[in-house]
């Protein structure tokens with residue numbers, strides 16, 4: 001089968017489109033013929049070397065497709081079923097072997113591209129505003145990179161919970177998308193100081209929570225935007241990792257909370273996966289949650305997809321089609 005592999009970590013050119021053996025199917029595995037691959041920012045960290053992975057590796061953590069065959073102990077799925085999954089390495093490929101307890105039936109109403117788009121970014125948005133910091137009616141929330149894959153979904157979910165969203169984005173076109181997703185205020189954080197803008201928008205009171213996926217360039221000022229007892233949720237490193245921080249500074253700034261959550265801990269068992277994905281599929285069917293899929297590339301062009309994502313040239317979700 002064809003797959004996109006990394007033999008040594010580095011710039012997008014290290015992504016090699018090549019022939020490898022179809023994965024072996026263990027007793028509890030389902031072999032999925034992948035129709036659509038979801039691209040996530042974490043794929044760029046695993047490619048660049050920010051996050052270490054075994055080498056060589058097939059990149060990618062999520063996909064949607066059709067069951068091709070099942071291991072002898074599989075009970076929930078059979079050949080021909082439409083399925084989707086996340087958090088299993090190796091989805092930049094024509095086939096993936098997925099343990100059945102990580103696999104979800106894809107509703108007939110959800111096309112493969114949408115099935116590959118929703119789980120990782122949708123479950124992330126879900127855990128951030130329902131579990132890491134459960135947003136309450138009236139909360140004011142700072143959401144960075146609000147026109148990105150997670151950003152657009154997180155903005156919509158915070159609005160469902162009755163929160164106010166102050167969104168940061170890099171361009172006026174991205175601001176329009178964040179607004180359309182429900183953001184109450186938008187800030188062009190590449191042109192103005194978002195800390196000053198948040199201060200002005202909240203009459204100097206600050207926000208209840210900052211959802212910060214940008215990291216290095218925003219981290220300190222995001223903390224400065226918080227109310228006393230506010231929560232700083234650092235959940236990504238799009239601009240680079242935060243490497244130095246003095247926890248003692250949280251005290252004088254208002255007894256603040258700081259957390260660095262990852263999806264792996266917030267999606268660790270079947271019950272939680274079914275809860276979060278069930279909400280997502282229901283909201284999509286009800287029209288409450290809208291996906292934005294503008295960028296679909298052939299699997300062989302994965303490096304172009306990474307260049308666009310890291311170059312801030314994308315909005316919403318990026319899909320690869322084998």
Ligand code: NDP
Nearest residue numbers: 040041145148149150169170213236237238239262263312
């Ligand atoms: P996005 O579609 O949000 O793309 C990243 C965005 O970050 C860009 O579009 C850009 O938006 C913004 N950005 C700001 N500074 C930079 C920079 N220097 N270089 C590149 N981009 C920058 O990606 P995803 O939705 O896939 O992921 C969003 C974030 O969420 C990532 O940081 C990712 O690591 C994190 N994440 C964390 C998870 C977890 O479990 N902790 C799970 C899933 C995602 P703009 O142009 O508007 O600034």
